[in-house]
Amino acid sequence: MASSSSSQPTHILVVGAGAVGCFYASRLHSPERGVLVSLVCRSNYPTIKAKGVHLKTRDFGEYHFTPHRAYGSIAEAAEDGKTLGGWQHVVVTTKALPDQVDDSASIAPLVSEGRTVVSLIQNGVGIEQPHRSRFPSNPVVSCVTVISAEQTSHGQITQNRWTRISLGPYTDGVGDDTSSSLAQRGKEATEQLCSWWSAGGIKDAEPHSEKELQLIRWHKLTINAAFNPSAVLSGGLGNALMVLDEAGELRRHIEGCMAEIFSVGPRVLNVERFPDHLARPEKIVKSTERNDKAAKPSMLLDWEAGRPMELEVILGNPVRIARERGLEMPRLQSMYALLKAAQAQRMARDKESKERARL
Ligand SMILES: NC(=O)c1ccc[n+]([C@@H]2O[C@H](COP(=O)([O-])OP(=O)(O)OC[C@H]3O[C@@H](n4cnc5c(N)ncnc54)[C@H](OP(=O)(O)O)[C@@H]3O)[C@@H](O)[C@H]2O)c1
Structure with a gap:
């Protein structure tokens, strides 16, 4: 080199x-x-x-x-x-x-x-x-x-x-x-x-090191896999609005997604827990309360613009990698299945209307 x-x-x-x-x-x-x-x-x-x-x-x-x-x-x-x-x-x-x-x-x-x-x-x-x-x-x-x-x-x-x-x-x-x-x-x-x-x-x-970096990669899912798909499935809410939702159900859902990543991520990499310098879910949720309420995560912007979403790397791969090790991530799996189906249906509809327009 x-x-x-x-x-x-x-x-x-x-x-x-x-x-x-x-x-x-x-x-x-x-x-x-x-x-x-x-x-x-x-x-x-x-x-x-x-x-x-x-x-x-x-x-x-x-x-x-x-x-x-x-x-x-x-x-x-x-x-x-x-x-x-x-x-x-x-x-x-x-x-x-x-x-x-x-x-x-x-x-x-x-x-x-x-x-x-x-x-x-x-x-x-x-x-x-x-x-x-x-x-x-x-x-x-x-x-x-x-x-x-x-x-x-x-x-x-x-x-x-x-x-x-x-x-x-x-x-x-x-x-x-x-x-x-x-x-x-x-x-x-x-x-x-x-x-x-x-x-x-x-x-x-x-x-x-390789392991440290992979832990950082998995830890980043605490934000990306919890908030991004939920923003689409909630009909377009940004991260702050989800953690501040009055009924508390969305916040509970976000915390549940984060808990799955905190439980599975370290085990996939053969360690007990994420290192201390990586923020814990409570801290991430707390700081998200102060985010700009109008800000939208990239997956939501992609969905709204009709572009493909990074579903496989943010949801599909974690679910599959976990499953290979005998671990399940049920909240992530549900979001993955629903959004993958929604995206496939929309792509099929788009293709059909383009074909019709050509006739
Ligand atoms: N933006 C952020 O703040 C941010 C933060 C953290 C992580 N990330 C991650 O960083 C990655 C990149 O994100 P981004 O926001 O930079 O995306 P982006 O603005 O959409 O940029 C991607 C670029 O790649 C081009 N491209 C795609 N396929 C290509 C090909 N075959 N040949 C040449 N160019 C090609 C696209 O061209 P077209 O415009 O023609 O499609 C587009 O210009 C993603 O994984 C994202 O999740 C982004």
């Missing part, structure tokens, strides 16, 4: 130029340190190719980011990568939708066997396994971010709050064997990425 200290620049490709992708790409890109970040865009390609990315951030003010190169497709980036001797890092920042698309298959043309570091900045659990299986000799770095950011229009990114990004290597998801060469190379890549983000001003870019 080339480093910023060698004379050759390090080429990093971020796939998915949305809110998270553009924000973290802009803090990583540093020609003076020899780190050159390019973007694979999709619908926003014409805008970013012509004008770059404009960011309004709480932590770094307003600024412009011109990626080293902007591509309109993975195929185009794969072709250009050949002129660079292959991509050293590929960072995936699309929504994690394994029921719609296998990200590992999509990025395969970008990954040089045994060499390219594949990093994932996405929500949910179990997202790494398809990459681990497809790229058995490549380091995989798993990243969990706590940020509130959005793409308000093509190439316009707003970061509202937070910057935290926690990183760790991924081998088998448990990480008890830290001596293998893959674990070592994953650890080095984790530390290298952290140091680049730190140099780019992200004060809370933190390296972790």
Whole structure:
């Protein structure tokens, strides 16, 4: 792996130029340190190719980011990568939708066997396994971010709050064997990425062991798996309104979901409990009372916009991983079954009406 200290620049490709992708790409890109970040865009390609990315951030003010190169497709980036001797890092920042698309298959043309570091900045659990299986000799770095950011229009990114990004290597998801060469190379890549983000001003870019990082990933479900699906099923209530509901039933439901994650998550990772630095459900619920009442979680925004929801990684994978170990998560399972069915029905209706419109 080339480093910023060698004379050759390090080429990093971020796939998915949305809110998270553009924000973290802009803090990583540093020609003076020899780190050159390019973007694979999709619908926003014409805008970013012509004008770059404009960011309004709480932590770094307003600024412009011109990626080293902007591509309109993975195929185009794969072709250009050949002129660079292959991509050293590929960072995936699309929504994690394994029921719609296998990200590992999509990025395969970008990954040089045994060499390219594949990093994932996405929500949910179990997202790494398809990459681990497809790229058995490549380091995989798993990243969990706590940020509130959005793409308000093509190439316009707003970061509202937070910057935290926690990183760790991924081998088998448990990480008890830290001596293998893959674990070592994953650890080095984790530390290298952290140091680049730190140099780019992200004060809370933190390296972790594989197990610590997976605990952080599972713990984040305490928010994402409890609130996001419930916001959709409650007919569109934001997190604050759910914990403040007068009858108390919604709050009880949210606490029940959180309790399932606190019971199952640590056991999946062969530990007794989540580490003390990770907030307990009571604290999360209490602080949610003070949230903006109009704020909507991303899954609700996706549902309202008719886009696919990150159901598999936030509900389906935890339920399946738990079940493989003989554990059940009944509240998460019910929400998963209901929302999966609702989404499938809506997609079928949309397809039918599009077909009818074509006739
Ligand atoms: N936003 C947040 O505050 C936040 C916070 C924590 C975690 N996360 C997580 O971070 C991940 C990314 O979220 P996000 O909010 O950044 O999503 P986003 O704004 O929707 O960005 C995703 C981007 O990926 C692009 N994309 C999808 N498939 C692609 C492909 N095959 N080739 C090229 N581009 C592709 C999309 O293009 P199109 O626009 O054309 O679809 C979009 O620009 C998710 O897992 C999310 O849950 C987000």
